[in-house]
Amino acid sequence: MRRSPAFLGLALIAALLASCDEPSESGLERVRRTGVLRWGGDVQGGEPYVFEDPARPGTLIGFEVELADAIAREMGVRAQFVQNDWSNLVPSLERGSFDVAMNGLEVTPARADSVLFTRPYFVFAAQLVARAEDTSVTSLESLRGRRVGTLANSFSWDMLNAAGVEVVAYEGVEEPYADLEGGRLDAVLLDDIIASRYGLVRPSLRLVEDSGEGFYAVAARQGEGDLRDAIDRAIARLAESGELRRILSRWEIDHERQARLATWTDDDTRAMLRVHGHAHFSLHHVWLFLQGAIVTLLVSASAMVLAIGLGLLLALARMYGPRALAVPATFYVELFRGTPVLLQLYLLYFGIMPAVRQALGWHAGIESDALVAAVVGLGLNYAAYEAEIYRAGIQAIPPGQMEAAKVLGMGTMLALRRVVVPQAFRIALPGVTNDFIALLKDSSLVSVITVVELTKRMTITAIDVRSWLLPGLLCAAFYMAMSYPLSRLSQHLEQKLARQESR
DSSP: OOOOHHHHHHHHHHHHHHHHHSOOOOHHHHHHHHTEEEEEEOGGGBTTTBEEETTEEEEEESHHHHHHHHHHHHHTSEEEEEEOOGGGHHHHHHTTSSSEEOSSOBOOHHHHTTSEEEEEEEEEEEEEEEETTOTTOOSSGGGTTSEEEEETTSHHHHHHHHHTOEEEEESSSSHHHHHHHTTSOSEEEEEHHHIIIIITTSTTEEEEEEEEEEEEEEEEOTTOHHHHHHHHHHHHHHHHHTHHHHHHHHTTOOOGGGGGGGGOOHHHHHHHTOOOOOOOOOHHHHHHHHHHHHHHHHHHHHHHHHHHHHHHHHHHHHHHSOHHHHHHHHHHHHHHHHSOHHHHHHIIIIIIHHHHHHHHTOOSOOTTHHHHHHHHHHHHHHHHHHHHHHHHHHHTSOHHHHHHHHHTTOOHHHHIIIIIHHHHHHHHHHHHHHHHHHHHHHGGGGGGGTOOOHHHHHHHHHHHHTOSHHHHHHHHHHHHHHHHHHHHHHHHHHHHHHHHHHO
């Protein structure tokens, strides 16, 4: 019997409602059913957490890899690693990308209010590192008002914000020590594992003090307390048997602080997870977003000015310059269009600028380095695209106009300046405006070189207030407020150009 579409639709809705009534399985039941404990981490964190074995490419090793295998074995399942950006481990856990997060995830009030933490598997000290020559840094208190680097939204991030210093946020663990060594920072505060492997190995840096104590723990989703409890029991057995400290010892990170793990109690866990409340979205955050938008607009506008000027020179060099100029200009355009802008920013900020400063004998401590690198990096990249837009605009000018200008006694450069370029620029203007809109959005990439622009401010605020929806919508509103007028201008210019061509 043929059934109508309406009947099939009602049947589908009924099936969906029936499935909603069925009790969903718990986190522990899911892990046992699949036989796999999927844990999220970031290979970029490096040694000794989780990283690729140099002797066996593609094979992951690290103390957390061994610990995950041991925990899974205690639970009667196997461990499976899931790659995820470290800064987004908690949001990815909440959306179900993996069962648990475990990658040097520090217990902080913000995270303790969002996820379920197990007992700790590692006790760390937040170590303050400064330049050996800078004897003015004697403690965290001595750095009030000065620039101190750390990972955004970390245990050290919270400490620094409470200490009244100018906090500089990083996404990697090696970059802050490179900037400290180069004079862009006054100090760095990070976990002792990170400090010992990436900071104190540099002869020009010294340990100032242990500024605080924190914990690494495994995080499970809210509502999956049974999974958290099962992992908690597994860690307890590993600590009591001594296997946990043997794992830490193999990676040379075992010390006297870890003795507490074998005698850890539920009261210790409750004290560790004491939540101090979290910030709520307020007008203060709107003001911070406005500051981020101003930085975004400043960087984008300055980079676009550079891109327009350099792009025009590149286009003219390719079309009218001698071979000695045309070939390098062509190579420039292909190089900057063929490589990621993110890579270019990294090379410029961390590679080229320190070398140039050293070669020219500039003094360390230039705080504007990041902004300069952001403007120059984006400007150089977009100049390659502008060059192609101008080249297309110049080619759209009838060749007879150049010939007529020469007949009137103009040289090539004078004819370009008075006849060809003004018309080509008018033709290219809608494309230039579109590129400015794209540049506004691409400016979010400069956060990797410590510039706190609009998108970076959004991510910091989202973790601070434990919500991505409202900060994300506000961030989108600011971008729309900046880009919509440019979009309307581009449409107006295109329509005006079309009317002129139709005459």
